[in-house]
Amino acid sequence: MNVFKVLCLMVLLGWQLPAMAERIKDVSTVEGVRSNQLVGYGLVVGLPGTGEPGTGEQNRFTEQSFKGMLNSFGITLPASLKLKIKNVAAVAVHAELPPFRKPGQTIDITVSSIGSAGSLRGGTLLQTFLKGVDGNVYAIGQGSLIVGGLGAEGLDGSRVVMNTPTVGRIPNGATVERAINSPFMQGDYITFNLNRPDFTTAKRLEQTINELVGPDSAHALDAASIRVIAPRDASQRVAYLSTLENLEFKPADTSAKIIVNSRTGTIVIGKNVKLQAAAITHGGLTVTIAEQQNVAQPNPLAEGETVVTQQSIIDVNQDDSRAFVFDPGVSLDDLVRAINEVGAAPGDLMAILEALKEAGAINGQLVVI
Template identity: 50%
Template sequence: MNRLPHTPHDRRRWRAALYAVLTAAAASLLAVWTPAHATRIKDVAAVQGVRPNQLSGYGLVVGLDGTGDSSNAYTTQSLANYLQQMGLTLPPGVTVQPKNVAAVLVTAELPAFARPGQTIDVTVSSIGSAKSLRGGTLIQTPLRGADGQVYALAQGNLVVAGAGASAGGSSVAVNHLNAGRIPNGALVERAVPTPLLIGETVDLALNAQDFQTATRVAQAINRAIGDGTAQALDGRVVRVRAPLDPNERVAFLASLEDLPLELSAPTAKVILNARTGSVVLNQAVKLAPAAIAHGNLSITISSTPQVSQPGPFAPPGAQTVVTEKADIQVQQEGGKLLEVEASAQLADVVRALNKLGATPQDLLAILQAMKAAGALKAEIEVL
């Protein structure tokens, strides 16, 4: 067991060592509690005009193992046109059977600031009767933007995440075989002009419309750089005065993105997905006191076929008649009247809803009824 120092020299050494330990501990605590992951301007806004662009094109996938388009006219015509461009003209009356060829649509996303010579990923999807694109190769396909200009050229071997087999009239497939990707399969040929370096100001577009967030973004920029630098135009756009020199403007925007931002509580919202029954609540949702009664109603309909045959003395032409006898049963479970207390935290809201014992599908109706009654303090968005 260690004993406390007795001599003055030992006590000074002990105090110095203790101070070093406490200093290191304080530094580690500050590192933990420093808002390194605090909200920054780049988390809620982006420079307006700096965005990706969608590209698409029509092409052919070759090299398939008999799983291509069987008898599509446009596939045959596309293949004949391609062979003609290569200097091969088919004799009159000769038709191409493109069992190893498939007509496809090629899509890609051109990132912001992409320059000629860079590569991007492409997605290839069959538009004909091809059974599988596995093992195919996309021949050179121009990718165009919304203005009709060619911005990239795509070509390469497809990667299809799936497999399939057939025998004796039966078939099985794992995943989807009529779509695939080509990593770095397109070469950028044209750059998209950006308004980043044009004008004396730069507009920051918020990810979600909110007047309070726009005002706080402008205030954070003015506190860090100077009054009059930023101005909130509306609930979506903040206009910032930026340097005219391109190098200075890029560094200026980089410093803006890392400015810390204090956000207010989010808008209380409940997201309901009627197709899957998913219910998502954010932390701002609150409940007012309410009483809820919920019961399940089940209806069962069964049908029994009954055959009526002609008797021994039936007139000529009498036929056997098949009728259906329907039996309908209605069963309703008695719902209990439950009292839901006022809740100010998300955990309390979840606990109160769990008392009902309702399924997610039932919660869709319950939450909508609570909203109509004024007991649910949140916006409801149905997907």
């Protein structure tokens, strides 16, 4: 049976597959199908006096860039001339070049001030070359900025800033000039890389593909990668991958973890967390110290002086302590219910969980971030 017949059989049998939890395309990516980062340096002009302030060392690179731009148009300025370019700002331009984007298509770009400009609102980015990590130019950006921020400053130095006025975007602001070669069409295999590596998930994905395509069609290389035999013809490979990435299967349950964020007090307990036999006691001891000033007044006929004395009032209040005993294999529901009955605050809960972990009573991993 040739590859084309196999593809037809896969399409006909696809509707008979039982509905599972996740599609392959939602839990993995195809090796070689990725975006690439581009970056460039340019000038934004047309600003209403919110560009580089004054002259001096702080905007020397902007002045140099501006002179270089004029030189490219045949305008030469004296080297000693100090420019006042408050309507110009030096910016960094960056973008993501999606996979399979072809020359002539456009991508969005983000423009950020790298000098002392106060705002980029109302500015226009001049032609800027966007380069990849290999130094080649892959896109050229130009256009009017959309700035969501706002800034205003008074003569006395007071200033109001809303959002970030020194960053803007240009939708479809760069034109792709060079395509990036993708290894997707090369070789006899395609590889799925799991977003969350797991040996059980990798094995189940391998089994799901083999049940549809045939034995030994897919092989799990490790906990993250599953290699699948694929046709060499471009159109057949696209149809083949379209079928595979929409297959549904059930990924493995996540490992038993308790995530504790000590800065925000956020605690997340995974559903697979279990407790061994343990007893928890929670009680609070509150100590209040108050300082009170008293005035000592001598008798009218005595030759004494009025003095101020200090009096300390110490109050100790101990809340009732309650103990809870857990049998082995207690679930998350039982743990949460007991914690709510105890009335523990997030800080107390962190201490309880840490103590349980030290006692070896938690079947899971305690992660503090």
